[in-house]
Every structure is written in structure tokens, then in C-alpha cells.
Amino acid sequence: MAHPDWPRAWRAALYGPLGFFARGSRPADHFRTSPLVGPELAEAVVELLDRVDVALDRPNRLDLVDVGAGGGELAAQVFALGKRFGGRLRVRAVELVRPPLPAGVDWSAELPDQVTGLVIAHEWLDSLPCRVVQRHEGRIREVHVASDGTESLGAEVSSPWLDQWWPLSVDGQRAEIGDPRDAAWADLVARVAAGAALAVDYGHFAGARPFAGSLTGYRAGRQVPPAPDGSCDITAHVAFDAVAAAAGPCELVTQREALAALGIAEEAPAAGLAAQDPLGWLAGASRAGRIAELRDPAGLGGFHWLLCPRSAPISLVRA
Template identity: 50%
Template sequence: MGIGWRLAMQSALYGPEGFFVRPSSGPADHFRTSVHASPMFARALAGLVERVDAALGRPERFDLVDVGAGRGELLTAIGPVLPADLAARVRPTAVEAAPRPAGLDERIGWRRDVPEAVTGLLIATEWLDNVPLDVVETDEDGRLRKVLVDRQTGVETPGGPADPAEVFWAARWWPGPGRVEIGATRDAAWADAVTRVRRGAALCVDYGHRRDERPPLGTLTGFRAGRQVPPVPDGRCDVTAHVAMDSVALGSGIPYELVRQREALRALGVSGGRPPLELADRDPLAYLRALSGAGEGAELTSETGLGAHWWLWQPVGIELPLV
């Protein structure tokens, strides 16, 4: 007998034997994110930390919170590239369901929930796509019905009528016939995270879509060992779905910017442009380093890859545009 996708994802990802809580391997073993693609991503975010710090008036304590921190890779990479004065004031905190990994820098805090009060920058990189959600489909009479799934096989079957709240969300954010991934749980999760920021900013980086570009067949899928696989919710693969970014953006009631990663990173100095050829004659080693950096920058800003991710930027109590 099948169950709703939200409960299936919750068990498969965060249950006792869930994909994200197993100590034997981390997310980086199964899929590639911007954090893993290049240190340029961490350096760009370090620059953003500096901008937020300046806008806050350089407080004695700067909270740097990474929600969905994996094994702490992003915080580990940001710390060493911050200016010394700022690094001394930063209090990095990883928020993750998995146990604290062995060997992590002792200065990085580790917890399962977002801190109650944040003054600084809260970051969530590819977190919301793993927040469990329910899936509904339009039946032959035009009504929305729940989609149930077998946790061991991934086989789907039609369920009962969608809840009124699901119908309401779909009518506002994902209208039309077909398959609908109900994003209300993501809206609530992000709104709760943003409200923890007392002063500073919140940044959500994820792959997603807006109302005028919803995919009629949905986006639910799986990843294992670097390959896309069927989304079987048995705990052995990542189960993920793209994020309805416009719905998430409005959920907290805080003004926002929503831009593609390629725009945001270019504003922070990341470029995929080739270095000038004259540099090869003047300093061949510098040219090779610059060429390598250009390749990494091109991957981070690619229009068909990581550069297509969305950046949702929400300053709280400060005036600080992203681009």
C-alpha cells in the first residue's frame, strides 16, 4: 500500500536509515553542487559576508549559518578566505540532520535546527529541494488527487482527493491540469528560517521555477553515485524536486531579489571569461592558473548548468542589494 510522497521523502531522507543521516557517505558522493564544483563559489560568498558585515556596522559577533550544510564543506571553505578581523568575529554554524562529521573544524557549530536569533548571514544552498512535499495529479474529472508511492519500489498509485490547502496552493501557484508538486512545506520552511534573522540577510540558492514555467509533469527525481535515477524512496538515493521559487519568496513577507546564479556570481566578481593571450607570453604559469579559474567560473555561471540556479536574497534590517 502506498503513502503520500511527503511522508515517503521524510522517511527516505531523514529517517533512522535515511539518505542524509547515514554516516558512511555524504551528499557530495552522490551529486555535484556549486560548493563542490569550485572554491570560487566559497570565495564569492565570503565577499558577500564582507558586504553584510559592513552593512551591519561590523558587529562584535557575526553569525554565519549554513542550513542543509552537508558535511560542512561550505563553512570550511569560507573561513580561511575571510579577512582576519572578520574571521575572528564570525561564528559559523552548520544546520544538518546528519551527525557531526569527524575532523570538522571545532570552531564550526553543529545543530539540527536553525538558531533562534541570527545577526549576520543565513545561507541555504540546495536545501529546499530536499524539504519533503506532497504530489497531486489531475484526474479525468479535472479534480486534484493525491499521488501515493510504494516506498520499496517507487511505484505510484492514485490516492484520495487533495486536501483543501493543497487545492488552494495549487490554484495560486501551479494552476492547470497535470502533475503538481505542492510547495507549501518549502514555503513554511524558508519563512521560518528567514524569521530567525534579526538583522542581516538570508540567501537561498536552489534549482527551481516560477509560475509561468511550471513543468507539467513535475520534477521529482533521484540521484545516486553521481547519476540520475528513479526516485525510489527507500533511503538509498537522494529524492529531490525543483523549488517553486516565487512562492517561497513571498512566503516570509520580506522584500526580496530573485536572480539567476550567473547574474549573482558575476556581480560578486566570478567570470568564466578566458584570460588575455598576452598573459601567456608574459607569465605562462599565471595564464594557466587564470585559465583554470575561467573554466571553474564558466561551470558556476553556465546558463544550462549551475548558473541557472536561482538566488533568493532577502535583507533584514539593512539596505543591501544583491546585484
């Protein structure tokens, strides 16, 4: 029997009844994302939310929607840090399986119809399945896969997306066709009636695409071959230039730049503090270490922040 194509196998492996996320696997069990480092990412999101709030002239209801919320850590932290918005703030985690959330944070398995405020998709786009193709003897062929990860080449593929964003010119080159992600992002942005949508993820751009594609697996903190058997997360980097073009004028910066613009900077504790206030020094040094991790250009700091404002001028780099 022919193997399924990658999107079918990927979807079943993550989101099917026995899939990795549908069974309740939490990112925190398998890999480290920025919300899991500490509260500093949520502090930056609250600062951005404040800019959205001002741009919308402090609406009666201010939404913060965390799409693909995983274990709910970011939503819970923003809720805890968002007291300044008073009763106007509504925080919602959108996730397939309800994560543990504090009272006051809503959950839904469905995307909201209409948002006034900020939608954030943190490491969501990379988890959306897409077709995988390989150039073989001058032709672009779809890659099929068995549940143990064994691959075979299927029919020839013609894709305008590939022609525009990721043309394959050498035999052996592979790509993930990002059109479902572009469509998902455009759909999410369109749900923002007023405010902004923010995608944060790892990705690549034309001119620097990975030769063999970026499809991979993660299990228990390790990168593993992407066998679509439900035992590991399956992910591929996001073609950010394509996603950015799908939703009108947007701002695209690195996480390092975004955090600096939102006031999150690592500052070593004052000299001599360790002698006067050892616990204060420890807290300051820990915070500086967490921020350094979030800003590391070779790690989380190299992630991309794509901000798409809707009906109001909202910017990451212009306060």
C-alpha cells in the same frame, strides 16, 4: 496495505534512521553542487557577507550559518576565506549528521534561534519533502508511493497553494505542493535578527512549471527514478515565486547575475602566460573554467538566488 503519501515516504527515505542523508550520504558522493566546483562560490558568499557586515555597522559578532550544509564544504571555505572579519566571524554548519569540519567551525543539527549576519540555504529547499498530486479525470488526487517507487492515486486534494501557484488544468499533469517549503523559508528568515537569508536552488515559476512535476532521484552522479528506499537522494525543484512571496520583500536573481554582481567573472589567462609561467597559466585557466561552470545559464548559472534582508538594506545587485 495502502502506500504512504509522498511526504511520509520521502522524509523516511532521506531523513529516517535508514534514510539516505541520515546514514551519512554526502552530496559530493552523488551529485555536483556549486560549493563542490571550487572556492569561487565561497568567494562570492564572503563578498556578500562583507556587504552584510557593512550594513550592520560591523557587529562584534558576525554569523555565517550554512543550513543543510551537506559535507560542510561551503562552511569550511567561507571560514578559510573570512580572515578579513577577524575573530568576529562565527561559522556554523547546520546538518543532520556532523560533517568533517575544520577547528573553528561549529556544527549543530538544529536551526539557530537568532542570527546576526548571513544564513545561507544552499540546495536545502529542494530536499524538503512535499505532497505530490496528479490531475486524473478532472480531479486532483494525492499520489502515494511504495518503497520500490510504485505509485497509486489516493484521495482528492484541495489546496489553496495549488490553486494560487500551480493550478492543474489538464489530466496527467502533476505538481509538488510547495507550502512546507514556503513555511520553512519564512521560518528561517524570521530567525535572522539582523542581516539577510539567502536561498540558492533550482526552481521554476508560474507559467513555466514542468507538466509532469519535477520529482526525481540522484544516485552516484546519475539521475534515477525516485524510489523512496533510502538508496538515492530525492528532490523536486523549488517554486521560487511562491517561496519569495512567503518572506516579505526579497531580491531574486540568477546565479549568473549574482556572481557578476559579486565580482566573480571568468577571465582567460593573459596571452603568452603559458610560455612564461605554465603553472600560473594552468591555475588561471582552471579558475576560468570553474567560473564558467558556475555561470553556465543552462546549468548552475541558471540557479536562483533569493536574498531576503532583515532590518538592514542589503542587496545582491546594488553594491
